[in-house]
Amino acid sequence: MWFFNSPEIVFGEESLSYLEQLTGKRACLVTDPHLVQLGYAAHVQQRLEAAGFAVACFDQVESDPSTETALAGAAMMREFAPDWIVALGGGSVLDAAKAMWILYERPDMTPEAINPIEKMGLRRKARLAAIPTTSGTGSEATWAVVLTNTAERRKMGLGNREALPDLAILDPSLVMKLPPRQTADTGLDALTHAVEGFTSQWHNDFTDGLCLKAAQLVFQYLPRAYSEGSDAEARQRMQNAAAIAGLGFGNSMAALAHGLGHALGGVFHVPHGRAVGLALPYTIEYCAQGEAGSTRYGELARFLDLPHASEEEAAAALAAAVRHLERQVDQPLTLQACGILQADLEREMSLLIENAGNDTQTVTSTRIPEGDEMRGLFEAMYAGHW
Numbered sequence: 231m232w233f234f235n236s237p238e239i240v241f242g243e244e245s246l247s248y249l250e251q252l253t254g255k256r257a258c259l260v261t262d263p264h265l266v267q268l269g270y271a272a273h274v275q276q277r278l279e280a281a282g283f284a285v286a287c288f289d290q291v292e293s294d295p296s297t298e299t300a301l302a303g304a305a306m307m308r309e310f311a312p313d314w315i316v317a318l319g320g321g322s323v324l325d326a327a328k329a330m331w332i333l334y335e336r337p338d339m340t341p342e343a344i345n346p347i348e349k350m351g352l353r354r355k356a357r358l359a360a361i362p363t364t365s366g367t368g369s370e371a372t373w374a375v376v377l378t379n380t381a382e383r384r385k386m387g388l389g390n391r392e393a394l395p396d397l398a399i400l401d402p403s404l405v406m407k408l409p410p411r412q413t414a415d416t417g418l419d420a421l422t423h424a425v426e427g428f429t430s431q432w433h434n435d436f437t438d439g440l441c442l443k444a445a446q447l448v449f450q451y452l453p454r455a456y457s458e459g460s461d462a463e464a465r466q467r468m469q470n471a472a473a474i475a476g477l478g479f480g481n482s483m484a485a486l487a488h489g490l491g492h493a494l495g496g497v498f499h500v501p502h503g504r505a506v507g508l509a510l511p512y513t514i515e516y517c518a519q520g521e522a523g524s525t526r527y528g529e530l531a532r533f534l535d536l537p538h539a540s541e542e543e544a545a546a547a548l549a550a551a552v553r554h555l556e557r558q559v560d561q562p563l564t565l566q567a568c569g570i571l572q573a574d575l576e577r578e579m580s581l582l583i584e585n586a587g588n589d590t591q592t593v594t595s596t597r598i599p600e601g602d603e604m605r606g607l608f609e610a611m612y613a614g615h616w
C-alpha cells in the first residue's frame with residue numbers, strides 16, 4: 231500500500247492574492263528576519279488582514295532550524311491559537327513551520343518523536359499554507375521536516391504524511407530577487423530531488439513523470455535564472471520545477487546524495503542544495519557500479535536527450551551533465567572547492583560516515599555503502615575523483 235499526496239497548488243502571477251480568499255480568524259505567519267526586512271512578510275500580513283485575520287508573526291527562523299526554534303514557535307501558537315499557519319520563506323522556514331504546527335496540535339510530542347508511522351490527528355486546530363521564497367527545496371509540496379539537533383551537529387529527517395501543507399502558493403514575484411548563489415544552490419536541490427525521486431528504490435508510476443519533467447526544467451532554466459535574475463520566465467519555470475520535484479520525491483523518496491548532503495550540512499554547514507548537488511554526480515557513478523539492472527539512468531538520460539548506448543554510459547552522461555550545469559552556475563564540484571580543509575574532513579570523518587549511514591534517505595538508494603565505501607565517497611567528493 232502506498233499513497234500520493236499533494237497540496238492545493240496556486241501558481242503564476244498574482245497568486246498571493248489567493249490569500250484573501252482564505253477563511254478563518256487567526257493566522258500565525260512564520261518567517262525569517264531577512265524576509266521581514268525585504269517587506270515580504272508585511273505584504274503577506276496585509277493580505278491576511280484584508281481577509282479578516284488577526285495576525286501574529288514568528289519571524290525568528292534561522293537557516294537549518296533547530297528543535298529549539300520549533301518548540302518556541304509551537305509555544306507561541308498555543309498562546310495565540312491560530313486556525314491558519316502561513317509559512318513564508320525557504321525550506322528552513324517551511325520545515326520549521328511544519329514542526330511547529332505538529333507540536334502545536336500535539337503538545338505531548340517532542341520534535342525528535344515526529345515520525346511517519348503514528349497517526350498525528352493534525353488539523354483539529356489549524357491548517358498550513360506554504361509560500362516558498364526560494365526555488366528548490368520543494369518543501370511546500372512535501373511532508374518532510376528536516377530539523378537540526380544543534381548539540382549533536384546532526385540533521386534529522388523527520389516528517390509525517392499529515393504534515394503536508396494544505397495549500398502551496400507559488401508567486402513568482404517572491405523569487406525575482408533571489409541572489410545568484412542561492413538561486414544556484416536551491417536549483418540544484420530541485421535537480422537532486424528529481425533525479426533521486428526517479429532513481430530511488432521507492433520510485434513509482436505516479437512520481438516518475440513529475441521527476442522527469444522537473445529535471446528537464448532545471449537543466450533548461452537554471453542557467454538563465456542564475457545569470458539573469460530578472461528573467462521572469464526562467465524564475466517562474468524554476469519555481470514550478472521545485473514544487474514538481476517536491477511532489478515527485480515527496481511521494482517516492484530521495485536517496486544517497488541526500489544522506490551525504492545532510493551529513494555535510496550538519497557538520498560543516500554546507501548549504502543544503504550545494505551539498506546534495508555536489509554529491510549527486512558521485513552517487514550516480516557509485517550506484518552505477520552496483521548490481522546490474524538496479525538503476526534507471528538510461529530512462530532518465532533518454533528523456534534528457536543525453537546520448538548513451540548502455541546503462542553505464544547513461545550514468546556517465548548524466549553525471550557529466552550535472553557537473554556541466556554546476557559549472558554553468560559556478561558551483562563547487564568538490565568539498566575542497568567548498569572551502570573544507572583536508573585535516574577537518576579527516577577529523578570529522580567518523581561522524582560524517584555515521585550520520586550519512588543513519589540518514590533516512592540513504593536506505594532508499596539502489597546501492598547502500600558498506601564497509602569503507604562511505605569513506606571512499608567522502609574522499610572522492612573531496613578530491614574530485616575516485
Ligand SMILES: [Zn+2]
Nearest residue numbers: 367419423506
Ligand atoms: Zn533536498
